[in-house]
Amino acid sequence: xxxxxxxxxxxxxxxxxxxxxxxxxxxxxxxxxxxxxxxxxxxxxxxxxxxxxxxxxxxxxxxxxxxxxxxxxxxxxxxxxxxxxxxxxxxxxxxxxxxxxxxxxxxxxxxxxxxxxxxxxxxxxxxxxxxxxxxxxxxxxxxxxxxxxxxxxxxxxxxxxxxxxxxxxxxxxxxxxxxxxxxxxxxxxxxxxxxxxxxxxxxxxxxxxxxxxxxxxxxxxxxxxxxxxxxxxxxxxxxxxxxxxxxxxxxxxxxxxxxxxxxxxxxxxxxxxxxxxxxxxxxxxxxxxxxxxxxxxxxxxxxxxxxxxxxxxxxxxxxxxxxxxxxxxxxxxxxxxxxxxxxxxxxxxxxxxxxxxxxxxxxxxxxxxxxxxxxxxxxxxxxxxxxxxxxxxxxxxxxxxxxxxxxxxxxxxxxxxxxxxxxxxxxxxxxxxxxxxxxxxxxxxxxxxxxxxxxxxxxxxxxxxxxxxxxxxxxxxxxxxxxxxxxxxxxxxxxxxxxxxxxxxxxxxxxxxxxxxxxxxxxxxxxxxxxxxxxxxxxxxxxxxxxxxxxxxxxxxx
Numbered sequence: 001x002x003x004x005x006x007x008x009x010x011x012x013x014x015x016x017x018x019x020x021x022x023x024x025x026x027x028x029x030x031x032x033x034x035x036x037x038x039x040x041x042x043x044x045x046x047x048x049x050x051x052x053x054x055x056x057x058x059x060x061x062x063x064x065x066x067x068x069x070x071x072x073x074x075x076x077x078x079x080x081x082x083x084x085x086x087x088x089x090x091x092x093x094x095x096x097x098x099x100x101x102x103x104x105x106x107x108x109x110x111x112x113x114x115x116x117x118x119x120x121x122x123x124x125x126x127x128x129x130x131x132x133x134x135x136x137x138x139x140x141x142x143x144x145x146x147x148x149x150x151x152x153x154x155x156x157x158x159x160x161x162x163x164x165x166x167x168x169x170x171x172x173x174x175x176x177x178x179x180x181x182x183x184x185x186x187x188x189x190x191x192x193x194x195x196x197x198x199x200x201x202x203x204x205x206x207x208x209x210x211x212x213x214x215x216x217x218x219x220x221x222x223x224x225x226x227x228x229x230x231x232x233x234x235x236x237x238x239x240x241x242x243x244x245x246x247x248x249x250x251x252x253x254x255x256x257x258x259x260x261x262x263x264x265x266x267x268x269x270x271x272x273x274x275x276x277x278x279x280x281x282x283x284x285x286x287x288x289x290x291x292x293x294x295x296x297x298x299x300x301x302x303x304x305x306x307x308x309x310x311x312x313x314x315x316x317x318x319x320x321x322x323x324x325x326x327x328x329x330x331x332x333x334x335x336x337x338x339x340x341x342x343x344x345x346x347x348x349x350x351x352x353x354x355x356x357x358x359x360x361x362x363x364x365x366x367x368x369x370x371x372x373x374x375x376x377x378x379x380x381x382x383x384x385x386x387x388x389x390x391x392x393x394x395x396x397x398x399x400x401x402x403x404x405x406x407x408x409x410x411x412x413x414x415x416x417x418x419x420x421x422x423x424x425x426x427x428x429x430x431x432x433x434x435x436x437x438x439x440x441x442x443x444x445x446x447x448x449x450x451x452x453x454x455x456x457x458x459x460x461x462x463x464x465x466x467x468x469x470x471x472x473x474x475x476x477x478x479x480x481x482x483x484x485x486x487x488x489x490x491x492x493x494x495x496x497x498x499x500x501x502x503x504x505x506x507x508x509x510x511x512x513x514x515x516x517x518x519x520x521x522x523x524x525x526x527x528x529x530x531x532x533x534x535x536x537x538x539x540x541x542x543x544x545x546x547x548x549x550x551x552x553x554x555x556x557x558x
Contacts (some may be wrong), residue, residue: 008088040085
């Protein structure tokens with residue numbers, strides 16, 4: 001065997017191992033001089049161990065001796081090992097009469113000059129610039145990795161002759177696997193049986209480990225037994241690592257047989273220049289595949305999350321609607337029980353009629369809730385009502401009578417300052433829905449906080465026409481952030497089993513559909529004021545058969 005400094009200070013020094021020890025270090029008296037400040041004066045020693053074997057021993061150096069990137073004290077050297085001392089790398093090679101290897105750097109410009117001076121082996125061979133241009137075009141396609149390699153190998157074949165090729169990769173779990181052909185036609189590529197091919201030895205593994213292109217000028221027994229695709233016919237081979245940033249290298253392998261000259265250093269440079277673009281294209285292809293997989297996974301996750309959010313929204317909608325419907329429904333049952341009791345005791349018929357009328361009002365309100373649930377998903381504007389005008393004060397009093405139990409439970413006293421002559425055309429249940437949502441919101445806020453005791457409702461004719469309503473409480477108020485989102489659908493500060501987040505949204509829809517406006521003024525500890533301005537005619541809500549489970553664009557935008 002012999003030692004060759006292949007990198008760092010003293011590159012090119014070579015020494016054949018024999019029967020005498022070999023010393024390595026910074027001192028000029030050493031057999032192999034390493035002019036590196038991290039090398040000790042007497043850094044390491046190679047000692048014969050008999051039977052053509054040699055022992056590498058560290059000489060007590062201050063920075064240690066590496067063998068294949070691992071610190072050692074003493075070990076047996078084998079062909080292919082790399083000794084590391086500071087920035088210096090010393091390769092261990094087997095001395096064979098017909099086997100030599102070369103490490104190359106890619107330099108396309110100087111290669112072209114050399115090839116123009118010496119002349120090409122074949123006058124019709126493609127120039128390096130033409131090959132680089134063709135590979136650049138291939139790199140812009142979306143070909144799968146294996147097809148891309150086949151196309152590039154086809155381009156390589158127009159400039160460098162070969163009789164067999166392979167693209168060898170490594171899998172951490174299953175080991176090496178290869179694609180290639182035992183002929184120079186890349187279109188006939190197929191999976192290669194690696195039982196007869198051991199890429200872990202000599203040329204292929206050395207090129208992969210050192211990350212440098214390597215050639216063998218003639219085939220020796222060790223090479224023929226370990227890396228040939230065409231064992232008996234191959235006489236020369238080329239191995240070139242294809243590696244991208246931050247990933248393990250794969251190896252492009254070319255082979256020649258009898259009748260052709262061995263691969264030359266110039267040809268390896270030619271192939272390396274072309275393969276440099278292939279390495280980048282393979283890395284981009286891999287990154288694109290990974291990005292596409294990540295994007296597809298993100299889309300699947302987003303779809304799943306959207307479905308889950310819709311189910312949560314539907315659940316909140318259902319629970320909130322059931323909660324809101326329960327209040328007027330309880331009033332219906334209560335007034336009907338009172339009326340039944342009055343009939344059984346033969347009380348004054350006027351009292352029974354009053355109870356029945358209030359039960360009817362509460363039932364109408366239940367119907368309005370159902371219609372408003374359907375209106376929640378409407379995309380068409382509300383149609384103007386042609387119903388006769390109704391007294392606003394009477395509608396408000398009827399609404400407060402329905403939710404009287406909730407208001408009393410919260411300790412909230414109601415004060416009405418509404419003109420008796422104030423009339424509004426349209427659907428009275430729509431106005432009742434507005435008043436009930438605002439009144440019950442105030443009751444809930446006052447009850448939860450323990451702050452406030454008066455709910456005031458004012459109504460008068462607007463100065464420029466229309467109706468002006470104010471619903472004000474002296475409760476805990478709202479922060480600026482909550483007030484800004486008060487009318488958003490499904491937004492609520494209540495517990496999930498107590499609020500749907502639809503009450504104020506429906507208020508906004510009703511007033512907006514009538515061509516009016518609703519504003520909120522509130523601050524923490526100062527109560528809340530809703531100011532409503534509506535025209536003389538209130539829009540009819542309508543009750544078209546609309547799927548209430550359909551999520552409208554307004555849900556998604558929120």
